Amino acid sequence: MQTTIPALDYQDLDNLLSEQDWEAADRLSADLLRQAVSPDQPVDLDLAAIAHLPCNDLHRLDQLWTHYSGQRFGFSVQQQIYTALECDAVQFSHEVGWTPWTFRPFAFFRFYHQLDFSLEAPRGQFPAFWFWQLPLNGSLLAGGFGSGRGAGYVDAKKLDALILRLERCSLQ
Amino acid sequence: MAADSKIHFTTHLSDRGLNNEERDQQVRDLFEKIQSLTGIDAPRYVAEVGTDGHRSGIEIAQLEADRLRPLLRLIGDRLDKTPLEMQIILQVGSTYLQTQTHKSEEVLAMLPLAERLLPKHLVYEGKAEAYARRSGFTPVEQANLEMLRYRLDLNPDEARAIQAKALGPYETLEHSLERYEQVLSQEIQRQYPLSEETEAELKRLQESLGLTYEDITEIRDKHLFRAQTDQKQVDDLKARITQLQTTITQLQQPQPDPEDRAEPSARDRYQQAFRQIIQTTLYPSDFDRGRLEQARQIWQLSPDEVAALEQSITDELYGPIKSSKGVDYRRLRQLLWSQQWQEADRETERVMLQAGSQDMRPLSSSLLNSFPCVDLITVDGLWQRYSGGRYGFEPQRQVYAAESSIADFLRVLGWQDSWGWGGIIKVTRAYSELQFREGAPKGHLPTWRWACTTLESAYTIGSAEIDTFFERLNQCLPSKSSSLS
Numbered sequence: 001m002q003t004t005i006p007a008l009d010y011q012d013l014d015n016l017l018s019e020q021d022w023e024a025a026d027r028l029s030a031d032l033l034r035q036a037v038s039p040d041q042p043v044d045l046d047l048a049a050i051a052h053l054p055c056n057d058l059h060r061l062d063q064l065w066t067h068y069s070g071q072r073f074g075f076s077v078q079q080q081i082y083t084a085l086e087c088d089a090v091q092f093s094h095e096v097g098w099t100p101w102t103f104r105p106f107a108f109f110r111f112y113h114q115l116d117f118s119l120e121a122p123r124g125q126f127p128a129f130w131f132w133q134l135p136l137n138g139s140l141l142a143g144g145f146g147s148g149r150g151a152g153y154v155d156a157k158k159l160d161a162l163i164l165r166l167e168r169c170s171l172q
Numbered sequence: 173m174a175a176d177s178k179i180h181f182t183t184h185l186s187d188r189g190l191n192n193e194e195r196d197q198q199v200r201d202l203f204e205k206i207q208s209l210t211g212i213d214a215p216r217y218v219a220e221v222g223t224d225g226h227r228s229g230i231e232i233a234q235l236e237a238d239r240l241r242p243l244l245r246l247i248g249d250r251l252d253k254t255p256l257e258m259q260i261i262l263q264v265g266s267t268y269l270q271t272q273t274h275k276s277e278e279v280l281a282m283l284p285l286a287e288r289l290l291p292k293h294l295v296y297e298g299k300a301e302a303y304a305r306r307s308g309f310t311p312v313e314q315a316n317l318e319m320l321r322y323r324l325d326l327n328p329d330e331a332r333a334i335q336a337k338a339l340g341p342y343e344t345l346e347h348s349l350e351r352y353e354q355v356l357s358q359e360i361q362r363q364y365p366l367s368e369e370t371e372a373e374l375k376r377l378q379e380s381l382g383l384t385y386e387d388i389t390e391i392r393d394k395h396l397f398r399a400q401t402d403q404k405q406v407d408d409l410k411a412r413i414t415q416l417q418t419t420i421t422q423l424q425q426p427q428p429d430p431e432d433r434a435e436p437s438a439r440d441r442y443q444q445a446f447r448q449i450i451q452t453t454l455y456p457s458d459f460d461r462g463r464l465e466q467a468r469q470i471w472q473l474s475p476d477e478v479a480a481l482e483q484s485i486t487d488e489l490y491g492p493i494k495s496s497k498g499v500d501y502r503r504l505r506q507l508l509w510s511q512q513w514q515e516a517d518r519e520t521e522r523v524m525l526q527a528g529s530q531d532m533r534p535l536s537s538s539l540l541n542s543f544p545c546v547d548l549i550t551v552d553g554l555w556q557r558y559s560g561g562r563y564g565f566e567p568q569r570q571v572y573a574a575e576s577s578i579a580d581f582l583r584v585l586g587w588q589d590s591w592g593w594g595g596i597i598k599v600t601r602a603y604s605e606l607q608f609r610e611g612a613p614k615g616h617l618p619t620w621r622w623a624c625t626t627l628e629s630a631y632t633i634g635s636a637e638i639d640t641f642f643e644r645l646n647q648c649l650p651s652k653s654s655s656l657s
């Protein structure tokens with residue numbers, strides 16, 4: 001019923017991850033996610049788009065990340081942490097190092113360049129760029145100032161949506 | 173034997189430079205100091221007028237060997253400060269040790285001599301026994317024993333052997349209780365109720381383990397109660413087995429004569445047996461499963477035939493689970509049957525997405541438009557059946573029909589709060605804040621998590637999805653109210 005979607009090319013991501021270039025791999029992963037939703041014209045990864053991410057692509061991305069990071073990074077790692085924290089997004093963001101500190105209800109995200117792009121980064125810190133990448137109005141709504149996620153206060157929707165997507169994919 | 177490790181201690185102030193009163197004063201001071209030492213039993217102040225004049229002193233009849241050292245040191249310290257001539261007499265067994273001096277070194281020099289007189293393992297054992305009375309050795313007691321061992325020049329193996337003897341085989345109260353419990357449960361297994369002789373032996377064991385009646389009451393209650401209930405279960409089981417044996421023989425009897433007239437067919441008989449078993453439970457026990465398998469073989473039915481028979485009876489009794497998409501609804505039925513509402517709600521998402529979506533994408537209004545009717549009716553039917561009509565799509569449709577706006581619909585179902593005209597002020601809930609139990613608002617379950625993009629940050633459903641869903645439901649299952657009009 002659908003036009004066949006050309007399979008995404010994961011070779012570049014494979015290379016970047018094997019070189020442990022976490023930042024470039026992270027940015028590329030976000031691009032791949034956007035392409036996975038709509039190959040012809042990349043869209044913003046909003047909640048509806050996340051809900052429609054093809055399970056195969058999510059699975060493939062996760063495999064690559066967990067493989068090259070020794071189970072340190074990857075969506076499934078994030079899902080595991082999020083579930084273990086009983087879906088508490090503030091706690092999660094702190095745990096994976098997305099926020100520098102937490103003083104409920106206040107917690108603000110780091111700027112993207114402030115993340116630790118090494119294997120010493122907290123478990124589950126990456127992939128992160130898919131979460132940071134926000135259109136201008138989205139960033140303003142999230143409390144930042146057009147700088148993506150940075151300096152915005154904790155807003156769990158996107159994270160929540162992705163975890164829900166992972167859960168559904170695992171029901172298949 | 174512990175008595176042999178005690179010392180009879182006497183001291184007198186023999187200094188002649190003091191008058192009687194001064195001497196009494198000094199002795200009284202010393203007496204108070206000695207009293208403040210721990211572990212010294214009943215020091216006695218003695219004063220006597222003898223041939224050589226007035227004498228006053230202190231006597232300790234039963235001094236523990238290990239208290240000798242602090243005592244001598246105390247006296248030594250006093251002599252360092254005020255050198256007065258003192259007489260000290262130690263009696264160990266039948267040996268006397270005596271000194272008269274004003275020098276602390278000489279007082280302390282008595283210690284090794286005295287300890288040499290005592291059988292050293294007795295000294296050690298005396299202490300160990302005193303410590304071991306109720307529980308194992310604490311770290312500080314252990315340290316004290318170690319010091320004592322060093323001083324007595326006992327080798328570590330000897331010391332350990334003495335410690336073990338002092339403690340007995342069961343080091344702590346806990347161990348003793350454990351041992352008692354173990355023996356008691358063995359006895360109960362061997363023979364219940366317990367005989368009088370056994371009870372007497374148990375009583376002896378209790379005493380030799382140093383356990384009080386209170387200590388063992390709880391254990392006894394627990395075990396004897398369990399033994400009683402076990403006994404009852406065994407009796408029940410025996411009765412049941414006899415009963416089943418009769419049933420089986422009855423079932424087997426018609427076998428040799430299959431051409432008999434109004435004999436029910438094997439299929440009928442199997443159906444009847446299965447129906448009887450499944451009447452009370454969706455999960456037949458292993459035992460019943462075994463019975464059925466046996467019956468199947470006796471009546472020469474094929475496994476496929478039997479599976480189909482069982483399916484139709486189960487559906488009749490527990491609700492049909494038809495699907496036009498090959499979705500397996502058995503798990504949902506079981507969860508609802510066992511009233512596991514939250515698990516059933518999650519399972520509902522799985523079956524809804526499998527029936528109406530691809531790649532587990534949430535059900536949008538376009539997907540709902542063509543949702544398979546058979547599956548919709550199955551899910552609704554199961555929920556209604558196991559909630560007494562409280563949960564399911566039909567009760568949700570009734571709320572939808574009765575409320576004038578989507579906001580009211582969501583509010584009445586208990587999915588979202590809203591106030592103001594047209595529900596302008598909304599407060600969403602997290603999915604986990606919904607009520608997964610009996611007695612939630614009518615139509616509260618199943619949730620529509622299969623139409624959501626987020627759950628924990630907010631459980632919300634688009635109004636387009638709501639409208640489309642009920643349109644589809646009306647097509648699949650005309651509502652009673654609309655068919656009346």
